[in-house]
Amino acid sequence: MLAHKNSETIDIKAVTKQIHRTIVEDGLLDIMIGIALILSTFHLMGILSYFWILWVPIAVVLTQVVRRRFIYPRTGYVNFSLSAGQVASIFGLSIAVIALLTILLALIATGIGKPIKENWREILNLSLIAYTVLFFCFIAFQFNAPRWYMHGILMGGAFLLGRAFEAHGIVIALGIWIILVGTYVFLRFIQRFPIEPTEDASDVR
Amino acid sequence: MSANLANIELQPLTEIEKLVHEPARLMILATLHAVESADFLFVERQTGLTRGNLSSHMSKLEAAGYITITKEFVDKIPRTLLRITNDGRTALLTYVKHMQKVLDSVKTKN
Numbered sequence: 001m002l003a004h005k006n007s008e009t010i011d012i013k014a015v016t017k018q019i020h021r022t023i024v025e026d027g028l029l030d031i032m033i034g035i036a037l038i039l040s041t042f043h044l045m046g047i048l049s050y051f052w053i054l055w056v057p058i059a060v061v062l063t064q065v066v067r068r069r070f071i072y073p074r075t076g077y078v079n080f081s082l083s084a085g086q087v088a089s090i091f092g093l094s095i096a097v098i099a100l101l102t103i104l105l106a107l108i109a110t111g112i113g114k115p116i117k118e119n120w121r122e123i124l125n126l127s128l129i130a131y132t133v134l135f136f137c138f139i140a141f142q143f144n145a146p147r148w149y150m151h152g153i154l155m156g157g158a159f160l161l162g163r164a165f166e167a168h169g170i171v172i173a174l175g176i177w178i179i180l181v182g183t184y185v186f187l188r189f190i191q192r193f194p195i196e197p198t199e200d201a202s203d204v205r
Numbered sequence: 206m207s208a209n210l211a212n213i214e215l216q217p218l219t220e221i222e223k224l225v226h227e228p229a230r231l232m233i234l235a236t237l238h239a240v241e242s243a244d245f246l247f248v249e250r251q252t253g254l255t256r257g258n259l260s261s262h263m264s265k266l267e268a269a270g271y272i273t274i275t276k277e278f279v280d281k282i283p284r285t286l287l288r289i290t291n292d293g294r295t296a297l298l299t300y301v302k303h304m305q306k307v308l309d310s311v312k313t314k315n
Contacts, residue, residue, distance in 0.1 A: 012301060016239040019251060068280075076247025077284060078240050 017144055022078060024145045026071050026189045030182025032059040033151070037175035041168045074193035097134065101127035129159045147185075151178060224269055225300040229254055230262045234297045237272060237289035245285040263287065271296055 023029070036059065039052035082090075105123045106116050116123065136152025139145070158174040161167065225231060232252040237243060243251075249259050266272045271293030275286045289297075 012235060012238060012297075015235040019236060019239040072244075072246075075250050077244040077279075077286075078247045079242045081241040 017142065019078075020080070021143045021145060022075065023080065024139070024143045024148065025185075026067070027182040027185025027187075028063050028066055028071075030147075030151070030185060031179050032063060032182075034175045034177070034179030034182060035059070037155070037178065038172050041162075041171045041175065045168050070190060073195045074190070094131070094135075098127055098131050101130045101134075105130075125163065129156055132156060132159070147181060151181075154178075221303050222296060222300055224265065224271075225296050227262070229258060230266055231297075231300070233259070233262055233266060233287075234271065234289060234293055237287055238294060238297055242286050242288040245287065248287055266293065269296075 036052075036055055039055050043050065043052045102124055105127050106120075109116060109119055109123055133152045133156035136148050136155065140148035140152065154174055154177075158171045162170045225234060229252065232254070233248060236248055236251045245256075245259070245263075248254075249256060252259065254262070263272065263274060267274050269292075271290055273288045273290060275288070277284050277286060
């Protein structure tokens with residue numbers, strides 16, 4: 001609930017942040033990301049082909065189906081459409097951050113005597129891992145969802161350890177952990193917000 | 206205190222729109238400003254207003270052209286969809302700007 005009932009003014013950014021929190025509040029995104037982690041690891045192990053990418057549109061549809069059935073009747077329907085410009089900005093910013101991270105890591109590699117030409121693949125992988133951590137921390141900050149800081153940091157750690165020891169099980173285990181966290185959050189959410197009678201009182205004037 | 210009040214910029218207060226200034230309506234507009242659209246239940250939960258209260262304020266905002274109210278059916282269940290208009294956004298942001306001027310003026314004098 002908004003905390004500005006009797007204040008003289010209102011912090012629009014704080015209100016926006018509080019409302020955007022509803023995107024991650026139900027735990028569904030955690031479950032979808034956990035499954036994506038597991039599927040991508042299977043792909044890296046050669047078990048799945050590039051079909052795992054189909055999980056992205058499936059996850060989007062599945063999230064909407066579950067929200068329609070379980071979430072909207074409890075806390076109401078909300079639409080957070082992004083404009084084409086906003087999507088382009090997010091995409092552009094992501095590319096810029098990855099590029100900056102890659103340049104930074106390339107400079108560090110050169111500094112420690114590792115030639116870029118032979119290590120560019122590793123440098124790019126490390127920059128993508130760093131970007132993943134930053135992305136999740138940004139989501140955690142933007143949506144006021146502290147558990148996403150842990151998701152980001154654990155993902156970074158799991159990817160690094162998985163690559164270092166060629167142990168894909170670490171990322172799979174993390175995927176399972178994130179699914180469990182998401183499921184717990186989802187079940188708690190369902191408990192916290194019981195479905196109330198669906199009488200539409202909006203005609204009361 | 207009267208000397209302090211004389212130095213505070215109160216002119217913006219006269220420009221504040223009472224329709225937006227009412228806390229319940231301010232919360233409704235702030236909620237809808239953050240989203241593309243939302244239904245009655247979502248706004249009710251976010252603002253903590255009672256159903257009757259929310260409905261009453263919605264009517265006033267709709268009459269002023271600050272929000273649109275659309276009724277639709279989803280899976281045979283009625284849904285009341287609310288959306289802030291461009292005028293509503295402008296009114297909200299103008300209100301915040303004017304209030305901020307007054308509050309900044311009070312803070313600097315203190």
